[in-house]
Amino acid sequence: MKELRLMKGNEAISEAAIRCGADGYFGYPITPQSEILEYLMAERPYETTGMVVLQAESEVAAINMVYGGACCGKKVWTSSSSPGISLKQEGISYMAGAELPGLIVNVVRGGPGLGTIQPSQSDYFQATKGGGHGDYRLLVLAPASVQEMADFVPLGFELAFKYRNPVMILTDGVIGQMMEKVELPEHKPRWTAEEIKEISPWATTGKTPDRERNIITSLDLDSSKQEKHVLSLERKYSEMEKNEVRFEKLNCDDAEYLIVAFGSSARICQKSMEIARAKGIKVGLLRPITLYPFPKLPIAELAGQVKGILVVEMNLGQMVEDVRLAVNGKVPVEHFGRCGGIIPTPEEVVKILKTKIIGE
Amino acid sequence: MAKVKGAIVIDIERCKGCEVCVEPCPESVIAMNKNVNSKGYHYAMVVNDNCTGCTNCAVVCPDGVITVYRVKVATEV
Amino acid sequence: MEVITREEIIKPENLVYKKTGLMVDKALSYCPGCGHGIVHRLVAEVIDKMLIREKTIGIVGVGCSSQSWGVFNFDFLAVPHGRPCSSATGVKRSLPAHFVFTYQGDGDAYAIGMAETMHAAIRGEKITAIVINNTVFAMTGGQMAPTALNGQITCTSPAGRNPGATGGPLHFPELIANIPGVAYSARVAVDSVANIRKSGQAIEKAFHKQEQNAGFSLVEILTSCPTVFNLKPPEAMEWVSKELVKEFPLGEFVDR
Numbered sequence: 001m002k003e004l005r006l007m008k009g010n011e012a013i014s015e016a017a018i019r020c021g022a023d024g025y026f027g028y029p030i031t032p033q034s035e036i037l038e039y040l041m042a043e044r045p046y047e048t049t050g051m052v053v054l055q056a057e058s059e060v061a062a063i064n065m066v067y068g069g070a071c072c073g074k075k076v077w078t079s080s081s082s083p084g085i086s087l088k089q090e091g092i093s094y095m096a097g098a099e100l101p102g103l104i105v106n107v108v109r110g111g112p113g114l115g116t117i118q119p120s121q122s123d124y125f126q127a128t129k130g131g132g133h134g135d136y137r138l139l140v141l142a143p144a145s146v147q148e149m150a151d152f153v154p155l156g157f158e159l160a161f162k163y164r165n166p167v168m169i170l171t172d173g174v175i176g177q178m179m180e181k182v183e184l185p186e187h188k189p190r191w192t193a194e195e196i197k198e199i200s201p202w203a204t205t206g207k208t209p210d211r212e213r214n215i216i217t218s219l220d221l222d223s224s225k226q227e228k229h230v231l232s233l234e235r236k237y238s239e240m241e242k243n244e245v246r247f248e249k250l251n252c253d254d255a256e257y258l259i260v261a262f263g264s265s266a267r268i269c270q271k272s273m274e275i276a277r278a279k280g281i282k283v284g285l286l287r288p289i290t291l292y293p294f295p296k297l298p299i300a301e302l303a304g305q306v307k308g309i310l311v312v313e314m315n316l317g318q319m320v321e322d323v324r325l326a327v328n329g330k331v332p333v334e335h336f337g338r339c340g341g342i343i344p345t346p347e348e349v350v351k352i353l354k355t356k357i358i359g360e
Numbered sequence: 361m362a363k364v365k366g367a368i369v370i371d372i373e374r375c376k377g378c379e380v381c382v383e384p385c386p387e388s389v390i391a392m393n394k395n396v397n398s399k400g401y402h403y404a405m406v407v408n409d410n411c412t413g414c415t416n417c418a419v420v421c422p423d424g425v426i427t428v429y430r431v432k433v434a435t436e437v
Numbered sequence: 438m439e440v441i442t443r444e445e446i447i448k449p450e451n452l453v454y455k456k457t458g459l460m461v462d463k464a465l466s467y468c469p470g471c472g473h474g475i476v477h478r479l480v481a482e483v484i485d486k487m488l489i490r491e492k493t494i495g496i497v498g499v500g501c502s503s504q505s506w507g508v509f510n511f512d513f514l515a516v517p518h519g520r521p522c523s524s525a526t527g528v529k530r531s532l533p534a535h536f537v538f539t540y541q542g543d544g545d546a547y548a549i550g551m552a553e554t555m556h557a558a559i560r561g562e563k564i565t566a567i568v569i570n571n572t573v574f575a576m577t578g579g580q581m582a583p584t585a586l587n588g589q590i591t592c593t594s595p596a597g598r599n600p601g602a603t604g605g606p607l608h609f610p611e612l613i614a615n616i617p618g619v620a621y622s623a624r625v626a627v628d629s630v631a632n633i634r635k636s637g638q639a640i641e642k643a644f645h646k647q648e649q650n651a652g653f654s655l656v657e658i659l660t661s662c663p664t665v666f667n668l669k670p671p672e673a674m675e676w677v678s679k680e681l682v683k684e685f686p687l688g689e690f691v692d693r
Binding site for chain 3: 365369374378380382383409415419421424425427429430
């Protein structure tokens with residue numbers, strides 16, 4: 001039976017991780033996501049499910065601990081916020097290159113640099129275009145509610161192991177800190193050693209006579225082999241683009257104008273849409289749920305129907321570039337965003353919609 | 361024989377009422393006022409004139425709100 | 438007996454102690470009773486006394502100490518969490534005649550910044566590291582730091598720090614005492630007036646090591662954090678005297 005609880009976004013992620021049988025969490029304090037680590041320490045899953053919870057000495061150490069756990073076929077994860085995620089980029093690139101599953105949660109704060117502790121969405125480029133070096137992609141899930149914070153943890157692990165690729169949950173300080181009701185799933189047990197061998201025969205679990213040794217590395221100095229490897233990664237990403245696009249459409253059927261927004265911006269724009277509709281403006285909202293793979297096709301389709309598109313995101317304009325690529329010049333695409341931790345109001349968005357898109 | 365007499369001036373608006381200055385005073389010069397400053401802190405105040413200007417209070421004050429004066433006073437032999 | 442009034446005592450010629458002008462004249466943003474305020478003043482007083490303000494550059498990391506540049510009336514760099522000793526290396530090697538010091542918490546210098554702090558010591562960088570030890574990551578809510586005591590309850594050690602699981606409290610000044618590049622390594626505390634005065638002396642000694650180009654100098658300062666300890670400021674200072682000083686001996690571990 002499912003359990004209903006009023007929870008904070010950050011805590012919902014931790015609770016969901018315990019319930020989906022995660023094997024280990026390695027983290028470090030940083031505002032606005034320290035509750036993820038604190039909740040796990042307080043809940044003591046190490047005494048119930050055996051889940052490891054360790055406060056590492058730094059975010060770099062934490063991602064490398066995740067790398068280690070992932071090599072063993074375990075469901076491991078870490079979390080941080082913007083500056084800490086920057087520190088993890090080398091480790092993430094290594095995980096992608098070595099084809100390791102794992103979950104990384106980024107509760108975005110204002111940047112660049114130490115920035116501010118208030119919310120922002122300015123890590124979109126870092127998450128979707130590969131903040132680390134090399135030809136790789138992260139599958140990126142963007143929750144817009146505390147329920148999705150909880151739901152995306154088991155989903156993230158599922159996709160990470162399906163594709164043997166790290167997955168990121170990209171959220172922000174609004175959703176991390178707010179409280180909403182969550183339907184929590186039943187507890188699933190952690191994988192047994194036999195299950196791990198079956199699910200991840202590539203994992204370093206100790207070479208037994210029945211198999212060859214497993215070496216996990218992202219290095220290959222033989223260029224033709226390295227190219228083959230990188231092309232196989234590309235095939236994975238093509239599969240992701242074919243099968244894993246997720247998005248939500250609201251009021252788009254008769255829409256004359258479109259707003260594209262993710263995460264907490266989408267929640268705000270939902271209200272803006274209601275306000276605009278009440279004034280007779282036929283506006284719809286498309287909310288990407290996967291930021292990579294990006295919902296290019298549904299946006300391209302809607303571009304054939306609407307007169308203009310407003311992209312609302314708390315940054316200087318990042319997702320808007322992907323929207324423009326998808327729209328391919330068919331209709332005007334404009335960006336609206338606030339920075340520095342400032343959250344736009346629904347009325348502000350309606351005003352911009354009117355001036356920049358509708359041309360009033 | 362010379363004796364010293366001190367006096368302290370407390371910047372009550374910068375005082376945060378942490379009270380760490382109270383105990384180190386050998387003459388119990390400082391107590392906390394039951395009134396509050398504009399930030400809402402009970403601020404430190406002088407309650408007697410036995411100050412010897414030893415500077416203990418000023419040295420321990422985390423906010424540096426205390427200024428200390430001291431003078432030698434001639435006494436009758 | 439001559440009776441003297443308060444007004445007669447409070448005259449500029451009778452001034453014996455006031456907050457140094459090397460501190461900006463505005464209220465500090467720290468919690469009531471925070472040890473940072475005391476240490477800031479000690480550092481500023483030493484720089485004032487040594488008359489080196491014009492060539493002093495401070496480097497601050499991330500934590501409650503991040504705010505410290507707002508207090509000092511001289512040049513400061515704000516660098517990423519844990520990296521002050523590296524940035525200080527960059528500054529000192531660029532401006533070797535300048536006086537360069539870091540101001541960090543124990544989480545900054547000994548957790549995420551362990552490599553940077555250690556390697557500055559190994560290379561014998563002619564910088565001075567001032568490390569505030571309150572056993573926790575206070576700014577982010579009081580998570581356990583490497584210096585947390587066995588059994589200490591923090592929000593990431595809710596059942597008390599278990600040495601079997603995460604080791605015991607880190608004694609860093611002792612650890613670097615045998616590194617040839619380290620000219621001075623000491624631990625002091627700001628839990629009492631007597632110790633505060635001694636802390637000022639240790640800081641001055643460390644700064645003189647830099648003046649003499651003798652090598653890396655570090656002063657670890659045990660301070661209270663009333664907010665995270667959940668104690669009134671005078672009790673928090675007592676806790677430092679009773680528990681922290683018991684675990685972390687005060688003294689000089691190397692003086693080359």
